[in-house]
Amino acid sequence: xxxxxxxxxxxxxxxxxxxxxxxxxxxxxxxxxxxxxxxxxxxxxxxxxxxxxxxxxxxxxxxxxxxxxxxxxxxxxxxxxxxxxxxxxxxxxxxxxxxxxxxxxxxxxxxxxxxxxxxxxxxxxxxxxxxxxxxxxxxxxxxxxxxxxxxxxxxxxxxxxxxxxxxxxxxxxxxxxxxxxxxxxxxxxxxxxxxxxxxxxxxxxxxxxxxxxxxxxxxxxxxxxxxxxxxxxxxxxxxxxxxxxxxxxxxxxxxxxxxxxxxxxxxxxxxxxxxxxxxxxxxxxxxxxxxxxxxxxxxxxxxxxxxxxxxxxxxxxxxxxxxxxxxxxxxxxxxxxxxxxxxxxxxxxxxxxxxxxxxxxxxxxxxxxxxxxxxxxxxxxxxxxxxxxxxxxxxxxxxxxxxxxxxxxxxxxxxxxxxxxxxxxxxxxxxxxxxxxxxxxxxxxxxxxxxxxxxxxxxxxxxxxxx
Amino acid sequence: xxxxxxxxxxxxxxxxxxxxxxxxxxxxxxxxxxxxxxxxxxxxxxxxxxxxxxxxxxxxxxxxxxxxxxxxxxxxxxxxxxxxxxxxxxxxxxxxxxxxxxxxxxxxxxxxxxxxxxxxxxxxxxxxxxxxxxxxxxxxxxxxxxxxxxxxxxxxxxxxxxxxxxxxxxxxxxxxxxxxxxxxxxxxxxxxxxxxxxxxxxxxxxxxxxxxxxxxxxxxxxxxxxxxxxxxxxxxxxxxxxxxxxxxxxxxxxxxxxxxxxxxxxxxxxxxxxxxxxxxxxxxxxxxxxxxxxxxxxxxxxxxxxxxxxxxxxxxxxxxxxxxxxxxxxxxxxxxxxxxxxxxxxxxxxxxxxxxxxxxxxxxxxxxxxxxxxxxxxxxxxxxxxxxxxxxxxxxxxxxxxxxxxxxxxxxxxxxxxxxxxxxxxxxxxxxxxxxxxxxxxxxxxxxxxxxxxxxxxxxxxxx
Numbered sequence: 001x002x003x004x005x006x007x008x009x010x011x012x013x014x015x016x017x018x019x020x021x022x023x024x025x026x027x028x029x030x031x032x033x034x035x036x037x038x039x040x041x042x043x044x045x046x047x048x049x050x051x052x053x054x055x056x057x058x059x060x061x062x063x064x065x066x067x068x069x070x071x072x073x074x075x076x077x078x079x080x081x082x083x084x085x086x087x088x089x090x091x092x093x094x095x096x097x098x099x100x101x102x103x104x105x106x107x108x109x110x111x112x113x114x115x116x117x118x119x120x121x122x123x124x125x126x127x128x129x130x131x132x133x134x135x136x137x138x139x140x141x142x143x144x145x146x147x148x149x150x151x152x153x154x155x156x157x158x159x160x161x162x163x164x165x166x167x168x169x170x171x172x173x174x175x176x177x178x179x180x181x182x183x184x185x186x187x188x189x190x191x192x193x194x195x196x197x198x199x200x201x202x203x204x205x206x207x208x209x210x211x212x213x214x215x216x217x218x219x220x221x222x223x224x225x226x227x228x229x230x231x232x233x234x235x236x237x238x239x240x241x242x243x244x245x246x247x248x249x250x251x252x253x254x255x256x257x258x259x260x261x262x263x264x265x266x267x268x269x270x271x272x273x274x275x276x277x278x279x280x281x282x283x284x285x286x287x288x289x290x291x292x293x294x295x296x297x298x299x300x301x302x303x304x305x306x307x308x309x310x311x312x313x314x315x316x317x318x319x320x321x322x323x324x325x326x327x328x329x330x331x332x333x334x335x336x337x338x339x340x341x342x343x344x345x346x347x348x349x350x351x352x353x354x355x356x357x358x359x360x361x362x363x364x365x366x367x368x369x370x371x372x373x374x375x376x377x378x379x380x381x382x383x384x385x386x387x388x389x390x391x392x393x394x395x396x397x398x399x400x401x402x403x404x405x406x407x408x409x410x411x412x413x414x415x416x417x418x419x420x421x422x423x424x425x426x427x428x429x430x431x432x433x434x435x436x437x438x439x440x441x442x443x444x445x446x447x448x449x450x451x452x453x454x455x456x457x458x459x460x461x462x463x464x465x466x467x
Numbered sequence: 468x469x470x471x472x473x474x475x476x477x478x479x480x481x482x483x484x485x486x487x488x489x490x491x492x493x494x495x496x497x498x499x500x501x502x503x504x505x506x507x508x509x510x511x512x513x514x515x516x517x518x519x520x521x522x523x524x525x526x527x528x529x530x531x532x533x534x535x536x537x538x539x540x541x542x543x544x545x546x547x548x549x550x551x552x553x554x555x556x557x558x559x560x561x562x563x564x565x566x567x568x569x570x571x572x573x574x575x576x577x578x579x580x581x582x583x584x585x586x587x588x589x590x591x592x593x594x595x596x597x598x599x600x601x602x603x604x605x606x607x608x609x610x611x612x613x614x615x616x617x618x619x620x621x622x623x624x625x626x627x628x629x630x631x632x633x634x635x636x637x638x639x640x641x642x643x644x645x646x647x648x649x650x651x652x653x654x655x656x657x658x659x660x661x662x663x664x665x666x667x668x669x670x671x672x673x674x675x676x677x678x679x680x681x682x683x684x685x686x687x688x689x690x691x692x693x694x695x696x697x698x699x700x701x702x703x704x705x706x707x708x709x710x711x712x713x714x715x716x717x718x719x720x721x722x723x724x725x726x727x728x729x730x731x732x733x734x735x736x737x738x739x740x741x742x743x744x745x746x747x748x749x750x751x752x753x754x755x756x757x758x759x760x761x762x763x764x765x766x767x768x769x770x771x772x773x774x775x776x777x778x779x780x781x782x783x784x785x786x787x788x789x790x791x792x793x794x795x796x797x798x799x800x801x802x803x804x805x806x807x808x809x810x811x812x813x814x815x816x817x818x819x820x821x822x823x824x825x826x827x828x829x830x831x832x833x834x835x836x837x838x839x840x841x842x843x844x845x846x847x848x849x850x851x852x853x854x855x856x857x858x859x860x861x862x863x864x865x866x867x868x869x870x871x872x873x874x875x876x877x878x879x880x881x882x883x884x885x886x887x888x889x890x891x892x893x894x895x896x897x898x899x900x901x902x903x904x905x906x907x908x909x910x911x912x913x914x915x916x917x918x919x920x921x922x923x924x925x926x927x928x929x930x931x
Contacts (some may be wrong), residue, residue, distance in 0.1 A: 259904060260904075300901065300904065302805070302901035302902065302903055302904030302905070303903055303904075304805075304808070304902035304903045305902070305903045363902075365900075365901040365902060365903075365904065367899075367901055367907075374789075374791075445899055447798075447897065447899065447907070447909050449787070449789040449791075449796045449798065449909075450789075450791045450794070450796075451745075451789055451790060451791040452744060452745075452787070452789040452796075455798075455899070455907065457899050457901070457907075459902075
C-alpha cells in the first residue's frame with residue numbers, strides 16, 4: 001500500500017481539495033474534437049521529446065506562480081498529443097485480430113478518446129488560470145481513464161495469445177509501458193503542480209488541512225520528492241509485504257538495512273514503492289519457501305558520489321535537450337538504459353540525440369540479497385517476460401475470467417502500489433519494475449545463485465541538486 | 468605391396484606405401500613426408516628491407532590448414548583420455564596435438580592476415596605474427612609420431628614454442644591499443660578475444676600432452692596399468708580433478724595479500740578474505756586458469772579496498788561459494804567503492820577506455836618481465852614458489868608472469884582476460900558495481916566438465 005502521506009497526497013488531490021475548488025466543472029462539459037487519421041499521422045510524425053526529471057522540475061518549486069503554472073501547462077500541452085498519437089499508431093500496428101479483441105480494442109478507444117479531449121486545447125495556448133483549471137480537469141480525466149490499462153491489455157493479450165507470439169507481445173509491451181510511464185508522469189506532474197500552485201492556494205485559502213499539507217510538502221515538486229529516503233520506503237514495503245506473509249504463511253522475514261540508510265535522492269515515491277514492493281515480494285516468498293525466514297534479507301543502500309561538475313552539467317542540460325529535438329526519436333528511446341542492467345534488455349535503438357541523464361546525476365544503488373535458494377535455470381530465461389509463458393491452460397482461463405489465480409494473496413498487493421491497477425498475479429512485476437527503474441536511467445539486474453539465494457541490484461538516477 | 472591409409476602431414480588420408488619408404492599419395496600426387504612446398508623459395512624473394520611488414524609468403528600451405536576444422540574437446544574428454552595411459556594412447560594424443568596445433572594457429576594467422584595492412588605494420592602485431600608463423604612452420608612439418616622417441620622430440624618442440632610465446636599477451640595488448648586508427652575498437656576487442664581463446668586452447672592441449680608424457684615417463688607409472696581410477700589419482704595431466712574452491716581462494720588470497728603488502732608498505736592493513744557457503748565443493752578444472760581468475764579478482768578487490776579505505780579498519784572481502792548440480796558459483800563482494808562511472812562501460816574491453824595511455828605505458832614494462840624465467844620465480848622461501856602438481860608453471864606459463872607482476876603495474880586487462888578464461892570451459896564472469904560502495908563479481912564454472920571448449924567458429928572467421 002502507499003505510505004499514508006503519499007496516499008493522501010495522491011488521492012487527496014482528487015478527493016478533498018481538488019474537486020471542491022474546481023467548482024462546478026464536470027467531465028460532461030469537456031470539449032472534444034473528432035480525431036481523424038490525418039491528425040494522428042501528423043502528430044505521430046513529430047519527434048518525441050525525451051523526458052528527463054529535470055524537465056519536470058524546471059518550472060520551479062511549488063507553490064508556483066501563475067506564470068510558472070501556465071508555463072507548465074503549455075509545456076504539457078506541447079508534448080502530450082504527440083505521445084498519445086504515437087501510442088495509437090503503435091496499437092494500430094498490431095495484427096487486426098489482436099486489436100479486434102474487446103479488451104485491446106477498449107484500450108485503443110481510450111487513447112483515441114483522450115486525444116480527442118486534448119485536441120481542442122492543443123490548438124491554442126493556455127493563458128489564464130481559469131483555462132488551466134479546465135485543462136487540469138481534462139488531465140485528471142485522462143489519468144483516471146487509463147489507470148487500468150495494464151491489466152486490461154494483459155487480459156486482452158492473454159485471450160489473443162493464439163494470434164501473436166510471446167516475443168512480439170514482450171516487444172510491444174516493453175515499448176508501450178515505457179511510453180505510458182512518461183505520459184502519465186507528465187500529466188500527473190502538472191496536476192500536482194496545479195494543486196500546489198499559488199493561485200490554487202489562494203482559491204482555497206480557508207482550508208486548514210491544506211495549510212498543514214502545504215507545510216509538509218516543501219520537499220515535493222509535483223510528484224517528485226526531492227528528499228526521498230529509500231530506507232523509509234523499504235521499511236514501509238517491508239511492513240506491508242510482511243503482513244501479507246504473516247497472513248498467508250504464518251512467518252515474516254526481516255530486513256537488515258546496511259550501507260548508508262540516511263541517503264536521500266530526488267525521485268518519484270510511487271515508482272520506487274512499486275519496484276521495491278515487487279522485489280520484496282519475490283524475496284520474501286522465496287525466503288519463506290526455502291525455510292530461511294530466520295535469516296534477515298540484507299538490503300544495502302549505496303549512494304553514488306556526486307561531483308561539482310555534475311550539477312553544473314545538469315544546469316546546462318535542459319537547453320541542450322530542447323535544441324536536439326530535430327532528430328526523430330523512436331518510441332523506444334524514451335527510456336534510458338544504464339549499464340547495471342543485466343542481459344535480456346529490450347532492444348533499444350540508440351539515438352545520438354538523447355543524452356542519458358545517467359551520466360551526470362548522482363544516484364543510488366540498492367542491493368537486495370536473500371537466501372531464498374535462487375532462481376531455477378528453467379525460470380531464469382523467462383524472468384523478464386510479461387507473465388506470458390509460465391501458465392498452463394487452466395491458470396490462463398482462470399485469469400481470463402477474472403479469477404485470482406494461485407499465489408493470490410501476495411499478488412493483490414501489486415494492485416495498491418501500482419496506483420490502482422490490479423495486476424492479479426500476471427507476472428508483470430519484474431519487467432514493469434525494470435521499466436520504472438530504467439525510465440530515468442537506472443536499471444534492475446538479477447543474479448541468481450541456484451541453491452543459495454538471489455541478489456537483485458536496483459540502480460536509480462536522481463535529479464541532482466536543484467536550487 | 469600393401470597400401471596403408473594414413474593421415475599424411477598435410478592432414479589428408481593418403482595411401483601410403485610400406486612403412487620404411489614413407490611415400491604418400493595425396494590424390495595421386497606423390498609427395499615426401501616433409502615436403503616444404505616451395506615455401507623456401509618465396510621467402511627470400513620479396514625481401515623488403517626497410518619495411519615493417521612481415522615478408523610475403525605463399526598462402527597455399529596456409530590455405531590447406533585453414534580449410535580444416537578445429538576439433539574442440541571438453542575437460543571430461545581430456546580427463547578420461549589421460550586416465551589410462553598406454554603407449555598407444557600417448558602416441559594418439561601426440562598425433563592429435565600435432566594436427567590440432569597447426570590447424571588452430573592457421574586460423575589465427577588467417578585472422579591476422581585479413582587485418583588492414585597498416586595494422587600489421589605495427590611492430591607489436593608484426594612480432595606476434597612472426598612468432599605465430601614460425602611456430603606454424605615448425606609444427607606443420609612434424610611427421611607422424613610413431614614411437615616414443617618421436618614423441619620426445621615433438622615434446623621438445625612444444626616446450627620451445629610455449630616458452631617463446633610468453634610475450635604474446637602483453638605485446639598483443641600493446642599492439643591493439645596502438646592500432647586504433649586503422650581498426651575500430653570493437654573489432655579490436657573481437658580480434659583479441661578470438662586470439663586469446665585460441666591461445667588458451669592451444670596451450671591447454673599442448674600442456675596436457677606434455678604433462679601426460681611426463682606422467683608416462685615418471686618412475687611410478689607402469690605402462691598399461693589397469694586401474695583407471697584410484698583415489699589418489701587427483702591429477703590427470705594438467706587437470707586437477709578435485710579442485711577445492713576454498714583452498715584455491717585461500718591460496719590466491721594469501722598471494723594477493725602478499726603482493727599488495729609489498730606494494731603499499733607493511734603499515735597498511737590489508738583486508739581479510741572471508742569465506743562462506745558450501746566450503747567443501749570440489750570439481751575438475753585446470754588449476755592454473757582458476758588461480759589466475761580468482762587471483763585477478765581478489766587483487767582487484769583488495770586494491771580497491773586499500774585505496775578506498777586506507778589504513779584504518781578495512782571491511783573484509785566476502786567470498787561465497789555456492790554449489791549446484793551443474794555449476795559452481797563464486798561471488799566475490801568487496802566494499803572498495805565500486806567501479807568509476809567513467810570507466811564502467813569499458814571494463815570488459817581491451818581497446819577502449821579513458822586510461823589507454825597509462826595502460827600502454829605499463830604494458831611496455833611487462834615483456835621484460837616475461838623475458839627471463841628467473842624473474843618469474845618468487846623467492847624460494849615463498850610458499851607459492853613450488854606449485855604442487857601444477858606443471859603449467861614449469862612449462863613457463865605466462866599466467867605466472869602476469870600474476871606475479873607488481874601490483875602498481877595496472878594493465879587494465881585482468882577482467883577481460885579472466886572472462887575469456889572463465890568462458891573457455893563454458894563458464895561466465897559478471898560484475899555488478901554499487902557505485903560509491905563496492906563491487907560484486909560472479910564467477911560461474913561448469914562443474915561436470917562435459918562442455919566443449921569455446922572456440923571461435925569457422926563461420927565467424929569466414930565472415931571477415
